[in-house]
Every structure is written in structure tokens, then in C-alpha cells.
Amino acid sequence: MCFSATANFVGSAALGTVGVVTLKKVKHRRELLFAALPLFFAIHQFIEGFVWLGLDGILSPTVAHNMGAAFMLYAQGLLPFLMPLSVLLFEPDGKSRKRMLPFLAIGTGTALYILWACTAYPLQLYVRGNSIVYINQATNNTVVAILYVIATCGTLFFSQVRAMVWFGAANLAILLTVMAFKRYAFTSLWCAYAAIASVIILAYFWKSSAIRPLRYA
Numbered sequence: 001m002c003f004s005a006t007a008n009f010v011g012s013a014a015l016g017t018v019g020v021v022t023l024k025k026v027k028h029r030r031e032l033l034f035a036a037l038p039l040f041f042a043i044h045q046f047i048e049g050f051v052w053l054g055l056d057g058i059l060s061p062t063v064a065h066n067m068g069a070a071f072m073l074y075a076q077g078l079l080p081f082l083m084p085l086s087v088l089l090f091e092p093d094g095k096s097r098k099r100m101l102p103f104l105a106i107g108t109g110t111a112l113y114i115l116w117a118c119t120a121y122p123l124q125l126y127v128r129g130n131s132i133v134y135i136n137q138a139t140n141n142t143v144v145a146i147l148y149v150i151a152t153c154g155t156l157f158f159s160q161v162r163a164m165v166w167f168g169a170a171n172l173a174i175l176l177t178v179m180a181f182k183r184y185a186f187t188s189l190w191c192a193y194a195a196i197a198s199v200i201i202l203a204y205f206w207k208s209s210a211i212r213p214l215r216y217a
Contacts, residue, residue: 003130005052008045011195015042018198025205028213034086038201040074041194047071048132048188055127068125069118072134075187077118080151081111087155087164092214100155107151114139131185145183149175161214163204170200 019039026035047070054064084104091097117138124135153175156168174193178186205212 005049005056005058008049008052012042012046012049015039015045015194015198018042018202022198022202022205025202025209027209028216030089030216031205031213033082034090035201035205037082037086038194038198040082041198044071044074044194047074051125051132055125055132064125065123068132068134069123072118072123072136072187073115075134076136076139076148077111077115079111080107080114080148083107083152084155087159090164091155091159091161092216093160096158096160099158103151103154103158106147106154110144110147110151114144128184129182131182132188133185134187145179145186149179163208167197167200167204171197 015038019036019042022035022038023032026032047067050059050067051064051071053059054061054067081104084100084107088097088100088104091100114136117136121136121138124133126133149172153168153172156164156171159165159168171193174196178189178193182189
């Protein structure tokens with residue numbers, strides 16, 4: 001994935017299948033947002049396929065830029081908010097939900113800042129090392145990266161659902177690995193995370209079918 005338009009479109013179809021199957025396992029409205037994440041990732045990868053087509057000259061540069069902006073909107077502008085919110089809604093324990101609130105606040109603030117940056121600063125797109133590089137001068141810094149990791153991973157470690165903690169550990173390991181070895185293409189390589197995360201989410205919903213819906217306070 002993430003190496004060509006074809007790879008993105010094929011990956012999107014696979015993730016879409018995972019997403020549909022996961023949503024079919026939902027038994028309570030509080031599970032819905034978390035279960036929808038694989039489908040969101042599938043749409044995300046479908047969008048990047050058009051970015052590749054624009055950068056390859058098959059479609060216009062305008063299409064590449066607009067699709068790139070849409071890709072950034074989800075990867076950086078929405079996910080820091082959606083991830084902690086989806087985990088907080090899913091969490092059955094009231095005390096755990098309260099401990100998650102600071103992470104939701106950080107995610108909300110980070111998402112709002114990135115959304116502002118996406119409108120205030122121009123987006124640069126180019127290919128490097130078989131990956132698309134998305135550059136926004138206001139978000140391309142260490143502070144934003146740290147807040148991003150805290151927002152997308154923090155809530156998971158405070159869940160009473162053991163699978164969520166394992167998911168958080170995998171999530172954190174993948175994010176840090178990508179940042180360490182290919183940070184310049186972090187946004188594009190998010191697709192690799194999406195594929196792995198989606199399988200973990202599906203596995204949890206599949207295996208926990210007998211014990212859900214959980215009891216919500």
C-alpha cells in the first residue's frame with residue numbers, strides 16, 4: 001500500500017470489506033464510531049489513490065491538490081479528535097471515561113489547530129521514496145507530532161477493556177516506528193497503520209461478540 005494508485009485502490013477495497021464486516025458486529029450505538037474506523041480508513045485510502053493519479057500526470061494537478069487536502073483533513077485534522085472520542089464512547093466504566101477526558105481535550109485542541117493550519121498555510125505535495133509527502137509548515141514540527149501521538153493513543157491505555165490496551169500499544173508502536181524511520185512521509189504511511197489497526201478492530205468485535213454489548217453506566 002501507499003506506493004501507487006493501484007495499491008491504494010486495492011487497499012481501500014480490502015479495508016472497506018473489513019469495515020463493513022466490523023459494522024455488522026455492532027450491538028450498541030456507543031460501539032458505532034469505533035467500529036466505523038476501518039471504513040473511514042478505507043475512504044481515506046481511496047482518496048489518496050486520486051492523489052497518486054494527479055501526481056503521476058494521469059489527472060490534473062488540481063485534482064491532486066484537492067484530494068491531498070481531503071487526505072490531510074482526515075489524517076491530521078479529524079483523527080486526533082475521532083480516535084479519543086470513539087474510545088471514550090465505547091468505554092463502559094464511568095471512572096475510566098473521566099480519565100480519558102484530558103486526552104479528548106488534547107485531541108480536540110490539536111485537531112482544531114491542524115484544521116486552522118490546513119486553511120491558513122499552503123499544502124505541498126511530492127513523491128519521495130515511493131511515498132507521498134504532505135507538507136504544511138504549521139504542522140510539520142515536533143510539538144504537533146507529540147500532541148498527535150498523545151491524542152490518538154492516550155485514551156486506549158486507560159480503558160478497562162484489555163483488547164483496547166493492546167490496540168493502544170500496537171497503535172503507539174506503529175506511530176513511533178513510522179516517525180523514526182520515515183517521518184517525512186508519515187501522513188502517507190498512515191495507510192499501513194490503517195490496515196493493521198482495522199484488522200485488530202475487526203478481530204476484537206468478532207471475538208467479543210458473545211460478551212457485547214457491554215454494560216454502560
